[in-house]
Amino acid sequence: MISNNSKHAAPPLQISQWFNTNGPLTLEELRGKVVVLEAFQMLCPGCVSHGLPQAQNIAAAFSPDNVCVIGLHTVFEHHTAMTPVSLRAFIHEYRLTFPIGVDEVGTGAIPKTMSAYGLRGTPSLIIIDKRGYVRANHFGQVPDLQIGAEIATLLSQANDEEASHESSSTKLDGCDDEGCSIPEKK
């Protein structure tokens, strides 16, 4: 469900390395578009089976003039197993074509952007509206029907408009047990 709280500005992306781009992307330059962040780990089964295919489908279903899909490699476990060298081969083998950034290493196990967004694990799908506010933050598997509705609701909003039409109608629970949660004690 889309949040009506328009005060939560999306934190900046803190990225150590980009793939599938000509240069670094910033949320500032994407104002006016709806931005979908797909946070994943390359060895997270739920990301491979559900999260990343959904992100690919979103990128195919909406015009890049309106919706920008960005992958965020948020490694919080098995750090030595999921280095950028392995990620590059993963992106190639799974034919991912949207921009993907490696979340910057933090002080603990959790990388910086993941911390700033308060993610619970992977896959997580964050939707940012045209004005740069975080409007949805889903952990786990979310039905395509719901995601399509949430994105379209934000697309229907004028660039400078306050949130007025809420998709509060969607009642589905987006979480399943295939996601990788951050362990409780860290």
Next chain:
Amino acid sequence: MISNNSKHAAPPLQISQWFNTNGPLTLEELRGKVVVLEAFQMLCPGCVSHGLPQAQNIAAAFSPDNVCVIGLHTVFEHHTAMTPVSLRAFIHEYRLTFPIGVDEVGTGAIPKTMSAYGLRGTPSLIIIDKRGYVRANHFGQVPDLQIGAEIATLLSQANDEEASHESSSTKLDGCDDEGCSIPEKK
């Protein structure tokens, strides 16, 4: 893709028998809601595997205050095999809970509502906006992502508003080969 042609008012439903309702439904009384018509035949494999489950999911994902899903049993072949007696058992076994109307027999093989809407076969999914205009008419399989976006786009529209925000961004082709087409020569 949602049509921008606001002149095509939805023809009235011509129904010989209703299931899952307390009485006949009319499109007039549903003004102010988005109406989704799922046209199907109970022995159409694509309807059973894709169309009807999608209709059930739409009914579950959106509030009935905003979106009304109606099944339309549009038999255009094997008429003696798909009588209301068989349909009643089908609805029970497949646990369909949204209202379902039997399309009235026409002068030829094609029933009346199916003719009036110009459907090409089953499954077909028609989306009618809050003002009673037909805005989408899909034949075959359509991705959930697209349908969710189309419904939400129409929900974002005020009740008396002209179509302004088109979901022209959805580029997916909704047709596959699992639908039952009306034979060319009739």
Next chain:
Amino acid sequence: MISNNSKHAAPPLQISQWFNTNGPLTLEELRGKVVVLEAFQMLCPGCVSHGLPQAQNIAAAFSPDNVCVIGLHTVFEHHTAMTPVSLRAFIHEYRLTFPIGVDEVGTGAIPKTMSAYGLRGTPSLIIIDKRGYVRANHFGQVPDLQIGAEIATLLSQANDEEASHESSSTKLDGCDDEGCSIPEKK
């Protein structure tokens, strides 16, 4: 799991109408082949989604010289909804190509062949060995891996051989909740 009880001769098929054959089939004339009976109801969701596709796959995977797949329409509920007229259209729409017999009406709700085999509901998959003995009687969904193993085990047996190599190695439980059970009290 294949039963080692070689004493349970398969009861004769009691069929009121055949489809996809040139004439009636009898188990006697099929001696020397492994016979797979797929008991189904055309309005049973688990039969449509799992049982019948599996039967089609079995018919495609094994040579008809070795394995004979027969559908058995065992209607035990909604009798007026699943008449041969409807079944004929169902077979046509779902492109079922193996022989299908309509189980003869019994004295109660349960048809005659279904009673004789002691089936619990639909879908049920019965495997009869080359000598005419019932060796497996599965209710519900059974994995392809297990069914393939059971059929091949019986194929490996000489025509006059006693059962010697049991596929007791398969440990999977073949039942799920998608089957239609005969109500307890009848």
Next chain:
Amino acid sequence: MISNNSKHAAPPLQISQWFNTNGPLTLEELRGKVVVLEAFQMLCPGCVSHGLPQAQNIAAAFSPDNVCVIGLHTVFEHHTAMTPVSLRAFIHEYRLTFPIGVDEVGTGAIPKTMSAYGLRGTPSLIIIDKRGYVRANHFGQVPDLQIGAEIATLLSQANDEEASHESSSTKLDGCDDEGCSIPEKK
């Protein structure tokens, strides 16, 4: 289809590191059992979606007294991306429980065991009979029905018996386009 050529003895496994075992496995000590080798690469999409789940299902469906499933990590591309450090995390995240060996680095891109078995790519599924002969070598996706039949056919064979009952009845083609092929020119 199971090969009738009983002269092709299975080459020895050349493994640099084992997972999920107490020590190295050899084919010699597995004589008397049917051995299933699942050759995979951890970043091969067809291995993740089909090959490895099928191997897990085989290990669950047959008794370990009769059938031994072994994974073989045959990296022939992106070598630096699929090191044992990454493989260990992959095995943990995907909850693979059968023994897995890392194929020994060869002189070129192709590792040693992969060369010795003449594999075309990943996933490949090799079936070795009780006497140690290679009887099937499938590249790509193979239906469970066929694999179950092939294993059971070999289980039905006595330990010292020549191949007599061929499952030549299986007609399915086991290859799809989701496998990773070794490039033609190397």
